[in-house]
Amino acid sequence: MLFDSLPRRVTVYEVGPRDGLQNEARQVPTGDKIAFIDALSETGLEHIEITSFVSPKWIPQLADAAEVATRVTRRPGVGYSALVPNKRGLDRALEVGMGEIAVFLSASETHNKKNVNKTIADTLDAFTQVIEPALAAGVKVRAYVSTVFGCPYEGEVDPAVALHLCKTLRQMGVYQVSLGDTVGVANPAQVERVLDLVLAEVPIAEVAVHFHDTQGTALANCLAALACGVTTIDAAVGGLGGCPYAPGASGNLATEDLVAMLHSMGLETGIDLEKLIECSRLAESFVGHDLPSKYLKAHLGKRARSRRRAEKGA
Amino acid sequence: MLFDSLPRRVTVYEVGPRDGLQNEARQVPTGDKIAFIDALSETGLEHIEITSFVSPKWIPQLADAAEVATRVTRRPGVGYSALVPNKRGLDRALEVGMGEIAVFLSASETHNKKNVNKTIADTLDAFTQVIEPALAAGVKVRAYVSTVFGCPYEGEVDPAVALHLCKTLRQMGVYQVSLGDTVGVANPAQVERVLDLVLAEVPIAEVAVHFHDTQGTALANCLAALACGVTTIDAAVGGLGGCPYAPGASGNLATEDLVAMLHSMGLETGIDLEKLIECSRLAESFVGHDLPSKYLKAHLGKRARSRRRAEKGA
DSSP states (O other), rough: GGGSSSSSEEEEEEEEIIIIGGSSSSOOHHHHHHHHHHHHHTTTTEEEEEOSSOOOTTTTGTTTTHHHHHHSOOOOOOEEEEESSHHHHHHHHHHHHHHHEEEEEEEEEOOOOHHHHHHHHHHHHHHHHHHHHHTTTTTTTEEEEETTTTTTTTTTHHHHHHHHHHHHHHHHHEEEEEEEEEEEEEOOOHHHHHHHHHHHSSOOEEEEEEEETTSSSSSHHHHHHHHHTTTTTEEGGGGGTTTTSTTTOOEEEEEEHHHHHHHHHEEEETHHHHHHHHHHHHHHHHSSSSOOOHHHHHHHHHHHHHHHHHHOOO | OOOGGGGGBBBEEEOOOIIIGGGGGSSHHHHHHHHHHHHHTTTOOOOOOEOOOOOOOTTTTTTTTHHHHHOOOOOOOOEEEEEEEHHHHHHHHHHOOOOOSEEESSSHHHHHHHHSSOOOOHHOOOOOOOHHHHTTOOOOEEEESSSSSBBTTTBBBOOEEEEHHHHHHHTTTSSEEEETTTSSSOHHHHHHHHHHHHHTTTOOOGGGEEEEETOHHHHHHHHHHTTTTEEEEEBBBBGTOOOOOOOTOOOOBBHHHHHHHHTTTOOBOOOHHHHHHHHHHHHHHHTOOOOOHHHHHHHHHHHHHHHHHHHOOO
16 A cells, blocks of 8 residues: 555645745735735745845845845744855845755756856855854755756756765755756656665655656656655745746646645645635736646636526525 | 556557547537547557547537548557447447447436436446447447546545446446546545555456546546556547636646656657657647647747757857
8 A cells, every 4th residue: 555655744845935936027026025925824834935045136036035034924833944045145144034044056067057157066065154154053954956857958867966965965964955856857756766765865854855847747756755755845836936828837836736635635734725725816916927736726716616606596 | 666566568548539629619620630530540549539429419529420430540559439328329339330439427426417317327227228239249348437536516436436336337348447537636545545446356457547637636646546556547638628728627637748757757658759749739720729738838848949049059
């Protein structure tokens, strides 16, 4: 029995306000972002990545990082984190009292070079300038490893790189490494191969997965990860960050698609799915287009049909 | 290791020309249907359901069933089937030399009643008038059981009904029963529960699964079915039959999404994915809208980007 071995409780790590909004074409007003994050804080989510302290020249969408971080209502029991690319970013994050930051690099040299203009080894070296002062300030550090399951430039990526990075990052004091399928090419068999390798040497609580639904396989990949024992999964509410109508649209796994599947399987998340849907509707209102979440579409369609029936009956 | 137990080869049962087109708003010209089915015959698919011999009053989209069945090029090695609701439909199917037919009923009384205006028991009784003469004429008979994983009227459906129907139908001479998630509410844990029950008493080759991707869970459900040993999966090229832009759009699992995932996992299907994509593009041209397949979108986007790069380079 496959499902007897699944974890009973899954932690969902919400990345929509950062990973989602940084990929949206429209600049979202700061007030809308704050209202959005505050609504997410009321859903039962325990981890929300709210912004990124990167240079506004790189990602103008998140130039208001400090204001967002200062003005959101920090609900007890919810961890708020922000992406930090370097020491300058860390300083800005510390100034506004972030309790958690995340660093990032790629599992493929070419992608890492194109993304941060450094080799993987030099990126790890540079992390010490961020991670050590962060830990010294009592700030938790998470890490994203992208292109673990495939690189747009190099194609296949050796799973041994993911293992090496996980081990190195945890030695540096990172509490959890999120293994990312940046281009949405992972498949469930590969997920099992990578995780079997990694989890043989890294404790399960220190590994998360981050799938993109570019080819519709994100939930199947989550299922494979759960079957390997993984208990933390990243997602972005509504599937924020991917435009549903663009050909070749890539995008984050939608949080409600994940939570709906987990709940229907009897796995607990502590999240209120109805409240999550309202967060997606709020996001749709300020990004200016429908979000790609399939559960959202199905749910809103069902709701509209009930309303029409009720009106007919009245 | 979960994936060590998967079947090495998976049979994909294409239902797009029937289950897909009958749910499209636009009436597709007969010549387009024939060209579409002929193109599907060249992809390596071994099973194609091409039409339905239902009354044109019920499904006007498939009123040209006899003409389609007569004019398609029957490629050796490919099985062509058609849906048949009653003796009159069987007679029409036999007249045009169909080698395989499919009968259908629901696992929930209310859905069955609304669909065919009979109880499940009366539907099974009536099947004898179709199945016996079909078998006597050397025609293979498949069966669809819909709402196995949930009914829009009754909610949850007892898995024992699926087992009972599988056993009864095979006693009647049906060679394979396709268990359908008509409203797209199945989850992987439930798929395992239902299949464990059914496969304890029914040989694997006699059971297929038919998932809808309404909530984005179709591939995860396929993965669960594969882990249970299932080797035949229904799908509709492009995800035909579901409108991607309608709120609450339900739709068949897209054949290319399934085949792409299976191939990436190293499982064989005998299907040429590039040719399958061309079939989807053909279908898009005559249904008049984009099809919901995520693999299709990702593939076309990638192709467009390569073309732009090549043009820039030239």
